[in-house]
Amino acid sequence: YGEFSQKIDYVFKIVLIGDSAVGKSQLLTRFARNEFNLDSKATIGVEFQTKTLVIDHKTVKAQIWDTAGQERYRAVTSAYYRGSLGAMIVYDITKRQSFDHVARWLDELRSHADKNIVIMLVGNKSDLGSLRAVPTDDAKEFAQRENLFFMETSALEATNVETAFLTILTEIYRIIS
């Protein structure tokens, strides 16, 4: 019926966390469908999206989970984190508070997830450079100290989004293979 069956070698679960409105859903939509929704309410209620890609001749299905308005402190349940091999902690480079909350998200993640989880800190909305409130070096330092990957992205302009997800997926693959 126009479908083709594809052997999946691996399924990697990745969770998106971070304050509300930092752009988590748009990052996911950009990666999974190469779209940016001007009406971002369209993504509410979606649990996860998948994208299948090839890493090192293996078919990897990335299953990426998105919070649906559960970003209040401690409202994300342990079921959300269960089985995750990777995580993106997202903040908005124009909102200092969203960066100040990263430490909390990291604590919460580390208390729920496997200790080998691959974590990337993501400063989103890099297209809004004139409104920047978080210096790149502050985030870089934090990431280094906490042993996280770090990248600045723009879901709007599709800058570094694919690279960010691919970096996590490739690192997961490297660890488990």
Ligand code: GDP
């Ligand atoms: P979430 O609550 O973290 O899922 O955030 P959303 O993905 O719903 O995005 C929140 C708001 O930020 C929406 O108005 C988006 O259009 C906007 N947004 C998301 N990513 C970007 C980006 O990279 N650049 C800019 N300028 N706006 C963005």
Ligand code: MG
């Ligand atoms: Mg969202």
